[in-house]
Amino acid sequence: MRSLLFVPADGGKKLDKALASGADAVIVDLEDSVAPERKAAARDIAASFLRDAINSATRPRLLVRVNGLQTGLTDADLDAVVPARPDAILLPKAEGSASIIHAHAKLTAREAIHGLDDGHVKIIAIATETAAALFVAGSYAGSSQRLSGLTWGAEDLSADLGAEANRDTDGNFLDPYRLARALCLAGAAAARVDAIDTVYVDFRNDAGLRRECEDARRDGFTGKMAIHPAQVAAINDVFTPTPQALATARAIVAAFAAAPGAGTIGINGVMYDRPHLARAMRLLKQAEEQQD
Numbered sequence: 001m002r003s004l005l006f007v008p009a010d011g012g013k014k015l016d017k018a019l020a021s022g023a024d025a026v027i028v029d030l031e032d033s034v035a036p037e038r039k040a041a042a043r044d045i046a047a048s049f050l051r052d053a054i055n056s057a058t059r060p061r062l063l064v065r066v067n068g069l070q071t072g073l074t075d076a077d078l079d080a081v082v083p084a085r086p087d088a089i090l091l092p093k094a095e096g097s098a099s100i101i102h103a104h105a106k107l108t109a110r111e112a113i114h115g116l117d118d119g120h121v122k123i124i125a126i127a128t129e130t131a132a133a134l135f136v137a138g139s140y141a142g143s144s145q146r147l148s149g150l151t152w153g154a155e156d157l158s159a160d161l162g163a164e165a166n167r168d169t170d171g172n173f174l175d176p177y178r179l180a181r182a183l184c185l186a187g188a189a190a191a192r193v194d195a196i197d198t199v200y201v202d203f204r205n206d207a208g209l210r211r212e213c214e215d216a217r218r219d220g221f222t223g224k225m226a227i228h229p230a231q232v233a234a235i236n237d238v239f240t241p242t243p244q245a246l247a248t249a250r251a252i253v254a255a256f257a258a259a260p261g262a263g264t265i266g267i268n269g270v271m272y273d274r275p276h277l278a279r280a281m282r283l284l285k286q287a288e289e290q291q292d
C-alpha cells in the first residue's frame with residue numbers, strides 16, 4: 001500500500017470522496033478525529049460505510065483506526081466494525097508485541113463469532129505514540145501473523161514527552177521524532193512488515209509533501225498516510241517504483257541467477273553484491289504487491 005487516506009468516521013460526504021480518491025487504502029478514523037460524545041455514532045457510520053463499500057470490485061483496502069487499548073473503547077469499536085469485515089485495523093498507541101498479541105486475541109474472538117476466517121483482519125500498528133512505545137519498537141517480530149505494517153506518529157508522542165513542538169522553525173522534525181521515525185523503520189524491517197510514513201499535516205504544501213515522500217522512500221518506507229485527497233497522487237507517484245528502477249532490479253536478479261555462487265557481479269560497469277540482490281528482490285516484491 002502506497003497511500004493510506006484518513007477520513008473521520010463522521011465525515012459525511014468525505015467518506016465517499018475518500019473511496020474515489022485513488023488511495024490504496026482508506027482509514028476510517030474512530031480515534032482522534034472523533035469527539036468522545038460522537039464515538040458511538042461514529043462506530044455505526046463506520047460499519048455501514050464498510051458494508052456499502054466492501055463488495056465493490058474496485059474498492060481500496062478498507063481500514064479502521066480503532067481507539068487504543070488503554071482507552072477502554074477498543075472492544076466496542078471492534079464489536080461494531082469486525083462484522084463489517086474490514087481488511088485491517090490501525091492500532092494507535094501500540095506498545096510493542098504485547099499490544100499486538102492483545103489486539104490479535106480480541107480479533108480472533110470476534111472473527112469466530114461473526115464467521116470471518118481466522119486472521120482475516122490484519123493489524124497495522126502506530127508504534128511510536130508514547131515514550132514507552134519507543135523502548136519496545138524492536139519487539140514486534142513474531143507477535144502475530146496479522147501484523148502487516150508499522151507506522152509512526154509525532155503528535156501524541158510530543159504530548160507524552162511534554163514538548164512544545166515536534167518540528168523546528170524550518171519544518172524539520174526534531175530529534176525525538178527523528179528517533180521515532182528511525183525506530184519505526186527498524187522495527188518494521190526486524191518484523192518483516194511494511195514501514196509506512198506518518199502524515200504530512202500541511203496539506204496545501206505540495207512541495208513539502210513530495211520532499212517528505214522522497215525522503216521516506218529513500219530510507220525504506222513503502223508508503224505514507226494522507227489526511228487529504230489532494231495528497232494521494234503525489235504519494236502514489238513517489239512510492240511507485242519507476243520502470244528504470246524495476247529494470248535495474250530485474251537485471252541484478254537475472255545476473256545473480258546466471259552466476260550461481262557469485263558474491264559480486266558487474267552490470268554496465270557497476271558492481272553489485274548480495275545486499276544489492278536483497279534490495280532488488282524486495283523492490284520487485286513490493287511492485288508485485290502493488291499490482292494486487
Ligand code: COA
Binds near residue numbers: 006018032199
Ligand atoms: N477524505 C475525503 N475527503 C476529504 C478529506 C479526507 N480526508 N479531506 C477533505 N476532503 C474533501 C472535503 O470534504 C472537500 O470536499 P468538497 O469539495 O466536496 O467540499 C474537498 O475534499 C476539499 O477539502 P478542503 O476544503 O480542502 O479541506 P477541508 O477544510 O474540508 O478539510 C481537514 C480539512 C483537515 C479537516 C480534512 O482534510 C480532514 O478531515 N482530514 C482527515 C483528518 C483525520 O482523519 N485526522 C486523523 C488522522 S491524523
Ligand code: MG
Binds near residue numbers: 032092156
Ligand atoms: Mg493520535
